[in-house]
Amino acid sequence: EVQLVQSGAEVKKAGEPLRISCKGSGYDFTNKWIAWVRQVPGEGLEWVGIIYPEDSDTRYSPSFRGQVTISVDNSFNTAYLQWSSLKASDTAIYYCARGDNFNPRWLQFDFWGQGTLVTVSS
Amino acid sequence: QSVLTQPPSVSAAPRQKVAISCSGSGSNIGNNFVSWYQQFPGTAPKLLIYENNKRPSGIPDRFSASKSGTSATLGITGLQAGDEADYFCGTWDDILTAYVFGTGTKVTVL
Numbered sequence: 001e002v003q004l005v006q007s008g009a010e011v012k013k014a015g016e017p018l019r020i021s022c023k024g025s026g027y028d029f030t031n032k033w034i035a036w037v038r039q040v041p042g043e044g045l046e047w048v049g050i051i052y053p054e055d056s057d058t059r060y061s062p063s064f065r066g067q068v069t070i071s072v073d074n075s076f077n078t079a080y081l082q083w084s085s086l087k088a089s090d091t092a093i094y095y096c097a098r099g100d101n102f103n104p105r106w107l108q109f110d111f112w113g114q115g116t117l118v119t120v121s122s
Numbered sequence: 123q124s125v126l127t128q129p130p131s132v133s134a135a136p137r138q139k140v141a142i143s144c145s146g147s148g149s150n151i152g153n154n155f156v157s158w159y160q161q162f163p164g165t166a167p168k169l170l171i172y173e174n175n176k177r178p179s180g181i182p183d184r185f186s187a188s189k190s191g192t193s194a195t196l197g198i199t200g201l202q203a204g205d206e207a208d209y210f211c212g213t214w215d216d217i218l219t220a221y222v223f224g225t226g227t228k229v230t231v232l
Contacts, residue, residue, distance in 0.1 A: 035221070037223075044124065044210065044223060044224075044225055045159070045210050047212075047220060047221040047222060049220075050221070059219065060220070061220040062218055062220060095167070100172075105214040105216070106154065106155050106214070108155070108157040108169055108173070108212075109159070109167075110172070112166035112167055112168070113166065
């Protein structure tokens, strides 16, 4: 059974660093894209970026490039989303999702993690 | 300010049908596959449609989708109370070189 299990909720202060995780199981982790998606409660979905674990090919949305870093550790079948310095505007739920197509232009996200709520106080 | 525009809400009575539009441009819908996602409050999105009109295993055929030019449409027939959710379209944008989601549509069963 394919599963993506994310790390727990975080409460941080502005300016602090943070790394959240997404552990995949039930499939060959290295040959499916992993995406991160942001959702402010009550609002829509925003695509943050994707990483291909086998070669760490990473693509970012222009809105998030330079603001976050996506990485992966294939030893632990885990992808990460990290911030060096959080802002209050980073407060949101962050989902990871598996991208089911080798070509990123043809991606669909077929399995999703449960979401990680990140709360940043100013 | 998504590049894919959806109506904020649609509604219909039980057993009726609804159609949700997703309007884009040649750099996104016009040139790439469209997916649709269903999201219930407090839960993660779920893939409903991929590659414009294909249903993953387990998705009932009451859900269908199509694409024409720079627009896509999700249809739900035989509407049920359990279909009340938010629905998002999504596709790759060749100019942004990023995946983009639609603005989202809330379906209400009257």
